[in-house]
Amino acid sequence: MTFEHLFTPVTVGQHQIRNRVFMSSATLMFSNDGIVTDRHVAYYAERARGGIGLIIPEELEIHPSAAGLPVKWLHGWPDQAVAGFRKLTDAVHAHGASIFAQLDHAGTIHDPAVFDAPGAAMAPSPFGHPGRETPKAMERDEIAEVIEYYARCARNAVEGGFDGIEIHAAHGHLPAQFFSPLSNFRTDEYGGSFENRMRFMLEALEAVRGAVPHGFPVGVRISLHEFAPGGLDLEGTIEVAKAIQAAGVDFFDLSAGRPPYSYQRSIPTADQQPAAHLRDMAAQFRAEVPGTPTFLIGRVVDPKVAEDVLAKGQADMVGMMRAHVADPEIINKTKQGRADEVRYCVSCNQECFARVASGRPIACIQNPATGRELTLAMSRLRRAEKAKRVIVVGGGPAGMEAAWIAAARGHDVELYEAAGELGGQVRWHAKAPDRAEFGNIVENLKNQLRVHGVKVHLGVRLTADDLVEAGADVTIVATGSKPRVRDAFAEWRPDLPHLPGFDTADLYTSWDVMSGERPISGRVVVLDGDGRHEGAAVAEKLAALGVELHVVTPFPQFAPGLVPSLEFASSLGRVLRGGTSISTTSLPTAVEGRTVRFLQTATGEESVIEDVDAVVVLGGKVPDEDLYFAVLDRLPEVHRIGDCVQPRRIAQAMYQGHKIAREI
Structure with missing residues (x-):
């Protein structure tokens, strides 16, 4: 495919950007005191090195009242922040990319009770974020102070070397809390009529404009549709x-949604929205608001989709934030004809959004280097001093990652997988309803194995004697884990590890x-001690098969492990669609x-389900470690990784495989 539009420059204000791809702002949770760290610099420099046109790094909180979790989020107002900004922007500019600052105040979303911040949450009206404290309605002097802080942060951004500024007015943040009828019930000059509700936004824009040089790009991030009861639709x-355009603006950054009503619109998973799901609304927006460049986000993870959006005139720039979380080099690889080397994002939110939402640094389910660029960036990968013969046993994510990284370092690598296909347990998850895209984790790894010349043997189950005879310099055992069945609920009932009937059923x-492989029908009971993606996938699959499904779980809700990644509601919807009963x-x-x-x-009452045709048990796994211990003392260098060490999540398994391959 030719990319006639993606790699052409674009001018915003008086600043030229080298291509049409940008990273929208996303919190990283790297800071210790609100100041840019070396970890920030390394993270964004790696993406600039990878060929992106524009980076909008994580938001700069503009005022102490916006700075919940002060040790995590970046602050824009302190004078001492400028040196860190300059270090960051210099690093990005060194690789030819542009960088805009995002100025943010989230108003009531920054609940002091949630984020351990001093002072009161502030908003235009005492209308809170559901489930959080009711905010304090801002007084006129507080409004004036916040507006002045917008200007103060803008001056710091200019001094810090940023090429442009974006005011965050999307997703129900403070400016949107003023101009949306959903949350503004004021009766003074900042509420009531449309003109009054717009006053805060326009005063903030004017303050920023007045604080930056002429021609310096200033834009606004806005939700095309809030998808919230009583909120703004596209027409609004x-x-x-x-x-905003009449007041003077250089670009609009178009998103959608207003948390918590519509997370699935602002940061959807692959099962919730198709790629570029906002493109049609963006096209209508451009037709109604012509003359101002538009940036568009919306689950664009493939440069081919971005090119199509641009070719159809639906946007001037396309955001690929999560795509760059997964692969910082996606743009250079695409431009150089190396698309088969890209780690395509699977939009699962499990290690990016979910970690950040819980206060932990950003990571990626399939890229162990993400968030660890100071030590694991691919630009830091070095060839081994001495090439070795390496055998990897097991073709799941951990084994595949170890194999290709070792090969990329110059080792002679062979991978053996007992099954007839690669992927391990990821294959099962990808077979759940609407989860096929999750299988791209395996496809991405298979491509890397091929590109780096790993010799793959499928359908071969090696024994300890086979490995001893092979005599590799290094053996990596990645044989995974096996489901616990008879003692599946031992952790819940340590006094009775083998529940009555489990040994014979x-x-x-x-x-x-x-x-x-085993037909299943009729009345089916799922005993879910997992509470995460495996249990949810099984329930979804059975509901889609049309069985009479009953889920029994010791957790207080179905699949609580899906809540942080925003997958819970869509998964529950698929499970309940067939009339499933759930006993929590x-x-x-x-x-x-x-x-x-x-x-x-909760009540101490016993319940029964009768006339059951099948019982599915999910109660954890145990390492498949026999081969590892059989060769441990018979070979010169043996490692085990992934579930073979302990059953774990994909990200942790791949990280371990990656680390071992860097060290041998």
Whole structure:
């Protein structure tokens, strides 16, 4: 495919950007005191080195009242922040990319009770973010002070070397809290009429404009549609944008949604929205608000989709933030005809959004270097001093990652997988309804194995004697884990590790369900001690098959592990669509023939489900470690990684495989 539009420059204000791809702002959780760190610099420099046109780094909080979790988020107002800004912008400029600052105040979203911040949450009206403290309605002097802080931060951004500024007015942040009828009930000059509701936004824009040089790009991030009851729809947003345009603005950065009502619009997972899901609304916006460049985000993870958006005139720049979390080099690889080397983002949110939302540094489910650029950036990968012969046993994510990284360092690598295909347990998850895109983790790794010349042997189960005879310099055992069945609920009932009936019942595992190797129908009970993606995938698959499904889980809700990544609501919807019953805070006590008994721990009452045709048990896994111990003392250098060490999440397994391959 030719990229006639993607790699052409674009001018915003009086600043030229080298191509049409940008990274929208996303919190990293790297800071210790609100100041840019070396970790920030390394993270963004790696993406600038990878060929992106524009970086809008994580938001700069503009005022102490916006600075919840002060040790994590960057602050824009302190004079001492400028030196860090300059270090960051110099690093980005050194690789030819542009960098704009985002000025942000989230108003009531920054709940002091949640973010351990001093002072009161402030908003135009005492209308809070659901589930958080009711905010204090801002007084006139507080409004004036916040407006002045916008200007103060803008001056710091200019002095710090940024090429432009974006005011965050999307996702229900403070400016949107003023101009959206959903949250502004004031009766003074900042509320009531449309003109009054726009006053705060326009005063902030004027303050920023007055603090920067002539021609310096100033834009506004805005939600095309809030997708919230009583909030702005596209028509209302266009009216807001026209008022902003009349006041003077150099670009609009178009997003959508207003948390918590519509996370699935602002940062959707692959099962929630198609790629570039905002493109049609963006096209209508451009038609109604012509003459001002538009940036567009919306789950664009493939440069081919970005090119199509640009070719159709739906935007002037396309945001690929999560794509760059997964692969900082995606633009250079695409431009150089190396698309088969790209780690394409699978939009799962499991290690990027979910970690940040819980106060931990950003990471990526399939790129161990993300957030660890100071030590693991691919630009830091060095060839081994001495090439070795390496055998990797096991073709799951950990084994595949170890194999290609070792090969990239110059080792002679062979990978053996007992099954007929690569991917390990990721294959099962990708077979859940609407989760096919998750399988790209495996495809990305398979491409890297091929590109780096790893010799792959499928359908070969090696024994300890085979490995001794092979005599490799280094053996990496990545044989994964096996489901716990008979003692599946031992961790919940340590006094009774083998529940009555579990030793004799014909129980199904998650693998049985997801592989389709064992037919299942009728009335099915899932005993879910997992509470995460595996349990959810099994329930979704069974609901799609049309069985009469009953889920019994000791957790207080179905699949609580999906809440941080914003996957919970869509997963629950698929499970409930077929009339599934879910019993929470319920601990299995016995399987007696076709009867399942469980205890509702909240009430102490026992319940039964009768005439059951199949019971599926999810209660964790145990390492498949026999091969490792059989060769440990018979070979010169042996390592084990991934689930073979302990059952773990994909990200942790791949990180371990990556680290071992860098060290041998």
